[in-house]
Amino acid sequence: MQRLTADSVTLGYDQRIIAENLSVEIPDNSFTVIVGPNACGKSTLLRALSRMLKPDSGDVLLDGQSIHRLPAKKVARTLGLLPQSSIAPDGITVADLVSRGRYPHQGLLRQWSPEDERIVKESMESTGVGELADRYVDELSGGQRQRVWIAMALAQQTPLLLLDEPTTYLDIQHQIDVLDLCAELHETQGRTLVAVLHDLNHAARYATHLIALRDGAVIAEGAPGDIVTAQLVEEVFGMRCQVIDDPETGTPLVVPAARKRRVAASV
Amino acid sequence: MKAAQDTTEKATQATPKKAARDRDTTRTVHAVRTAGGFSFRVDARAFAVIALLVAAAVFAAVVLIGSGDYAMSPGQVVTTLFGNGTFQQEFIVTELRLPRVLVGLLVGAALGVGGAVFQSVSRNPLGSPDVLGFGQGSAVGALTVIVLFHGGPTEVAAGAVAGGLLTGVAVYLLAWKRGVHGYRLVLVGIGAAAMLTAVTHYLITKANLVDATRAVVWMTGSLDGRDWAQVWPLLAVCCVLIPLALGHGRDLRMIEMGDDAAHSLGVRVERTRLTLLSSAVLLVAVATAAAGPIVFVSLSAPQVARRLTRAPGPNLAAAAATGAALLLVADWTAMNAFGDRQLPVGVVTGVLGGCYLLWLLVSERRAGRI
Structure with missing residues (x-):
């Protein structure tokens, strides 16, 4: 049993259902990336x-217990x-912002321990914002x-860290920079990372475990090298493409088909 | 318990020449640690500012108690307060002037905290209770009692509290959509304020001359003739709700980073917000019931406190101290600065606050926030 799982959950806002009976397991110590088209959930x-x-x-389980029944601060020390x-x-x-990551470990009488001080410093150093x-x-x-926001999340010292599109709004150099940082945190600190990413090639390059979603259902999951194929990309994103080996890393690289070939195929 | 160590963690460092502007050189945060693993963060500047403001408020209180037809020196006032004055001085201080000054202090503190909470939740310096219609709600409550039921002072106060609370509930419900958020709260509140102002005008047109005069006097906001009957309920509410709000101050700071960020740090966002907003509405309603709608204190006190402490986020304790000091200074000004004519304190806070509001609008506009 993995630490974080979703057990046949039905998710939605108000009356609009986004996903039905969705079950997902986040493998421990993985860098899991969730991909899928816009509005796939x-x-x-x-x-x-x-x-x-x-x-x-349904239920989301953290260490086997329903996450909604656990005390908020306790969850925040794990996830x-x-x-x-x-x-x-304003x-x-x-330093102030990063130190707020210590909040779930603090209380009215324990506002700033030597441990807090040390961890905040380490978090800033390991994200290069010292x-x-x-x-x-x-x-x-x-x-x-x-990087500062990531440092704050690190200062929280949780074995599980979830990132919601951490590369949005950044230019390509900083996108790679942030993803490198995530990979490093995963490798050196042994944390389980779960990220939602837009860019399929980034996902294929950095993830150790990939979950492909469409219309609120898991279409495929596994190591990127095992599951990313032209067929899967077409099934999930509805786009014809070639999948070749990334010349840098050997991971799958998705190359969208040229416009003419896509048009020809649809005729 | 003795302080085992006092480390100065540098939130800042002395800054060499050029980069002065992008570094914070005025704040140092000290970590105070005691035996038994207790630790506290003390922002030296905020601490000093609060101490000075409390001193200013106490000084203003002593001066105010000493001024009037029977003038007393600050020394005499203090002596009398400690029970060593003449019979006449004792009567003037404890029966006539002390309650008025206490009402002023408590009303100022309550408005300061209430304003700071609302401004923080709405993420907008304009999102303060007197802009959002709570003062107007209390006014409608009070005027309803005066005009339609010809009630006495206690009933009027109860009407003001009820009016403020009902407005609070209505604004919260109308602004609620999977949680309360800044802009919606401000817009709904401004709408409520406009509507309620119309209702007060309507009530005044319905009133006979005596009631209309009472209504207008009430609506100006004044500390004149306040006695112990106003002090006790106000003191009771402040003693419970101000510490409650201060205790949630850390959570409120987290919520300022956005609901998602606060949530992931383990803050129960909606519950905290509801607790704080209810406390703030109640504080403002009770303060308004005691002194009438004293405008602009809840708008300006938190902002002044922020600029003095230079600390990010809501600083509820500093806002309370600023509100109390501000109100007493305004009251002294109202009593003494215009020769023989004594003005109600609401007029002075209105004029000062109006200028401040204009300045705020201009500077916010320059900063591109509105």
């Missing part, structure tokens, strides 16, 4: 896994989430800011 699934969205039926958009309060410094500790967050570049 991948962010919704991540929200359910992070207890932000309560399933209409962290990097939301798609967070707001840095006039907050990097130099920026005294800078205001609103004056940083987009890439630096994302």
Whole structure:
């Protein structure tokens, strides 16, 4: 049994159902990436896994217990989430923001232990923002800011870390930068990472475990090298393509078919 | 328990020459740790600011108690407060002037905390209770009692509390959609304020001359003639709700980063928000019941507190201290700055607050936030 699982959950907002009877297991110590077309329910699934969205039926289990019955702070010590958009309060410094990640470990009488101090420092160093500790967050570049938010999530010291489209709004260099950082955290610190990514090639390159969703159902899951085929991409995204070996890493690389060939095929 | 160590963790460092602007050079956060594993974070600047504001409020209180037809020096006031004055001084201080000043302090603190909570939840300095219609709601409640039922002071106060609370519930429900969010809260609140203002005008047109005069006096907001009957309920509510709000201050800071971020840190976002908003509505309603709608204190106190402490996020304790000091200074100004004419404190806060609001609008506009 894996630490984080969704057991035949039905997910939706108000009356609109996004996914029905969806079951997912996040392999321990994996870097799992969820991919799929827009509105396939991948962010919704991540929200359910992070207890932000309560399933209409079924259950999300953390260490075998229903995540919605566990105390909020206890969950927050085991499972962290990097939301798609967070707001840095006006006039907050990097060190201040990162130290907020310690919140679930603190209380009214235990506000700032030596351990808190050490972990905040380590989190800033391992994300490369140690130099920026005294800078205001609103004056940083987009890439630096994302690193700061990741540092905050790290300071939370959770064995499981969920990331909702961590590369959105970043240019290509910073996208790779953030993904490298994730891979490093996964490899060196042994954390289980779950990310929603838009870019299939990024997913194939960095994931150790890939989950492909369409219309709220899992179409395929497994190691990218085993499951990413032209047939799967067409089934999930409805797009003809070739899948070749990535010349850098040997992982699958999806190359969309040229427009003329796609048009010819549909005639 | 003795302080085992006092480490100064540098939230900042002395800054060499050029990069002065992008580094925060004025705040140092100290970690105070005691035996037994207890630890506290103390923002030195915020602490000093709060201490100074409390001192200013106490000083203003002493001066206010001493001023009036029977003038007393601050020394005499303090002596009398400690029970060593003459019989006449004792009567003037404890029966006439102390309750008025206490009402001022409590109303200021309650408005400061209420305003800080609302501004933080709505993520907007304009999202304060007097802009969102709570003062107007209390006014409708009070005027209904005055005009339709010709009630006495206690009934009027009860009407004001009920009006404020009902407005709070209505605005919360109308602004609710899978949680309460900033913009919707502000827009719904401004709508409510406009509607309720219309109702107060309608009530005044229905009133006879005596009731209309009472209504207008009530609506100006004043500390004149406040006695112990106003102090006790206000003190009771403040003693419960201000500590409750301060205790949730850390959660509120997390919520300022967005619901998702706060949620992932283990904050029960909607429950915390509901607790804080209810406390804030109740504080503002009770304050308004005691002194009438004293405008702009809840708008300006949290902002002034923020600029003084330079700390990010809501600083509820500093807002409370600022509100109390601000209100007493305004009251002193109203009593003394215009020669023989004594003005109600609401007029002074209205003028000061109006100027402040204009400045706020202009600076927010420059910063591109509105």
